[in-house]
Amino acid sequence: MIPIPALLAPHPEVWVYLSTSPLSWLTLTLLAFIVADHISVAFNRHPAVNLVALATIFIIVALKATGTNYETYFAGAQFIHFLLGPATVALAVPLYRNFERVRATALPIAASLCVGSVVAIVSVVAIAKLLGASHEIAASLAPKSVTSPIAMGLSERLGGAPFLTTALVMATGIFGAMILSPLMKLLRIKDPAAIGMAAGLASHGVGAARAFHIDSTAGAFAGIAMGLNGALTSVILPILQPWLGL
Amino acid sequence: MIAAFAGIFGCQLLGEFIVRAFALPLPGPVLGMFLLFAALVARGGGSGKGGGNNADVPKQLGAAADGLLGHLSLLFVPASVGLMRYFDLLVANALTLVLALSISTALAMAATALTFRLLAGAKS
Numbered sequence: 104m105i106p107i108p109a110l111l112a113p114h115p116e117v118w119v120y121l122s123t124s125p126l127s128w129l130t131l132t133l134l135a136f137i138v139a140d141h142i143s144v145a146f147n148r149h150p151a152v153n154l155v156a157l158a159t160i161f162i163i164v165a166l167k168a169t170g171t172n173y174e175t176y177f178a179g180a181q182f183i184h185f186l187l188g189p190a191t192v193a194l195a196v197p198l199y200r201n202f203e204r205v206r207a208t209a210l211p212i213a214a215s216l217c218v219g220s221v222v223a224i225v226s227v228v229a230i231a232k233l234l235g236a237s238h239e240i241a242a243s244l245a246p247k248s249v250t251s252p253i254a255m256g257l258s259e260r261l262g263g264a265p266f267l268t269t270a271l272v273m274a275t276g277i278f279g280a281m282i283l284s285p286l287m288k289l290l291r292i293k294d295p296a297a298i299g300m301a302a303g304l305a306s307h308g309v310g311a312a313r314a315f316h317i318d319s320t321a322g323a324f325a326g327i328a329m330g331l332n333g334a335l336t337s338v339i340l341p342i343l344q345p346w347l348g349l
Numbered sequence: 350m351i352a353a354f355a356g357i358f359g360c361q362l363l364g365e366f367i368v369r370a371f372a373l374p375l376p377g378p379v380l381g382m383f384l385l386f387a388a389l390v391a392r393g394g395g396s397g398k399g400g401g402n403n404a405d406v407p408k409q410l411g412a413a414a415d416g417l418l419g420h421l422s423l424l425f426v427p428a429s430v431g432l433m434r435y436f437d438l439l440v441a442n443a444l445t446l447v448l449a450l451s452i453s454t455a456l457a458m459a460a461t462a463l464t465f466r467l468l469a470g471a472k473s
Contacts, residue, residue, distance in 0.1 A: 136423045154422040159429040166433065173434050180427035187424045189357045189417060191378035192364070195385035196406055196414035202390070211468035219461030227453035234445040244449055248457055251428065252376035266431075267438060271450065273429045279454045286455060292462045294469065301462040305454050312421035322418065328461070330379045337374035 122171060128179030135161040148316060150284045155309055156277045191250075191308070194326030201323040208296060212327065215297075219304040219328075220335045221343075223248040228347045242349050243267045246336055247275040250307045253333040257340050261349050272307065279306020280313035299324025304332045353413035360385040 111118040121127050139157035146152040166176055177184070198205065205212065224245055231241045242263030246254040251272045258268035279302065287298050295318040302310035303325030311329055315322035364384055365377030373380065393405040406414075417424075432439070439446060 132426055133423075136426060155425050155429050158423075158426045159432065162426070162430050163433045166430070173431060176430060177427060180430065183424060184427040186417065187428075188361050188378040188381070189354070190421055190424055191376075192357050192361045192381040192385050193414035193417045195360075195382045195389060196411060197418065198382070198386050199389040199393075199406060202393075208465075208469050211465045214468050215461045215465035218464045219457050222460040223453060223457035226456045227449050230449040230452055231445055234448060236442065236445045236449070240442055240445065244446070247450060248454070250376065250379070253374070253379075256374070267435055269428065270432045270435045270439065271446065273425065273432060274446075275450050275454055276425065277429070278451055279458065282451075282455055283458065286458055287462060290459060290462060292466055294466060297462045297465040297469065300465050301458040304461045305457040308421065309425050312425065315418055315421060326382070330382055333379055334375055 122169060123175065125179030125182070128171075128176045129182055130179075131162060131165060132158070132180050132183055135165070150281050150313070153277050153281050153313075155273075155280070155312075159277075187308070191330075194311070194323075194330070197319055197323035198326055201320055204296065204320065205323075205327065211296075212300065212324075212331075215300050216304065216328065216331050216335060219301070220248075220332050220339060223305055223332075224336065224340060224343060225347065228349065232348065238349065239263055240267075241347075244271055245340060245347070245349065247271050248279075248305050248307065249333045249336045250329055253337055257337060260341065261344060273309070276306045276309025279310045283310060283313055284317070295321035296324045299326075300328045303328030303330075307333075350409050350413060353407070353409040356388075356410060357381075357385065357413060357417075360388070 135158040136154070138161065139154050142157060143149075143152050143154050162176070166173070227244045227247055228241050231244050236244070239262065242261035243258050245261055245263070246257040246268060249257070249272070251269045254268050254272045255265040259265045283298065283302050283306075287293075287301070292298060298317060299314045299321035302314040302321065307329045311322060311325035314325035361378050361381040364379070364381030367373065368375055368377045368380055389406065
């Protein structure tokens with residue numbers, strides 16, 4: 104039973120329409136994002152004021168307040184979610200625009216990819232196990248840095264919970280987007296290519312979205328790193344599996 | 350604009366098809382990205398250029414891609430709201446998850462950027 108807000112109490116049928124129509128949740132998603140975007144701009148795009156995190160919090164609060172479950176919400180939000188696929192394909196455009204730069208840095212790309220990928224997997228499993236995580240949690244965490252369709256498949260193969268992995272992948276992306284600029288400043292890294300590689304490798308598309316806010320070259324390298332790390336992780340995670348004790 | 354979107358969707362569709370046909374461990378859109386990239390390279394190469402400058406990208410395709418990527422953050426919101434379904438599990442394991450995720454993400458970022466700089470910096 105969906106609680107009816109007081110304002111709509113005299114017209115329950117209106118609330119039933121609103122709360123079950125995909126249009127409401129689609130609109131809510133856009134509005135929450137617009138508000139989050141205004142807040143982000145007001146804070147001068149400070150990395151700690153993450154757009155995805157803010158919009159997510161607003162929406163979860165609205166869903167809890169109206170007693171709406173995720174499935175009902177997603178029936179509307181799926182139209183936005185669907186565009187993730189085409190957006191991933193569209194990463195080819197900035198990649199091509201930076202083709203000369205990419206070709207010239209093929210070796211640093213390949214090397215940083217291999218190092219980063221192994222560090223991302225080994226460190227998360229090692230820390231989780233050290234803290235006494237169950238096999239299911241450790242296996243769900245292992246592919247946290249790669250884009251969720253790949254991460255879900257890998258998590259399942261390792262004996263993790265694929266949907267928990269999706270949640271952890273999103274949390275990793277948001278956290279990575281938040282620490283990207285401060286961490287790069289701390290390490291005194293200014294090269295947009297290096298920043299982009301780090302963003303895309305460690306925090307996939309959400310990191311890439313943040314990288315695009317910094318610089319389009321950073322965004323292009325983030326796209327490459329995301330795509331290649333997805334492929335590389337799906338090859339090396341099964342190889343590392345026995346060694347990680349998963 | 351419609352042709353540009355047809356091209357983007359077409360690459361994704363072809364990617365999804367190839368991934369399934371050959372049981373590749375990749376999501377269709379990621380393969381689609383490499384397919385569109387290969388198409389742009391092939392097109393740029395045909396005109397006698399090495400590729401890689403802005404003028405080589407068809408205008409409409411460039412605009413469509415910039416439109417999609419300019420709002421990339423928005424596209425992650427619906428999946429991110431899915432966190433609410435695992436609230437109890439996330440809270441029960443909060444300390445482990447927060448420490449493992451945050452330390453590992455920072456380490457992976459630092460390792461990637463430092464390795465890249467070490468090898469790219471040697472040349473410049």
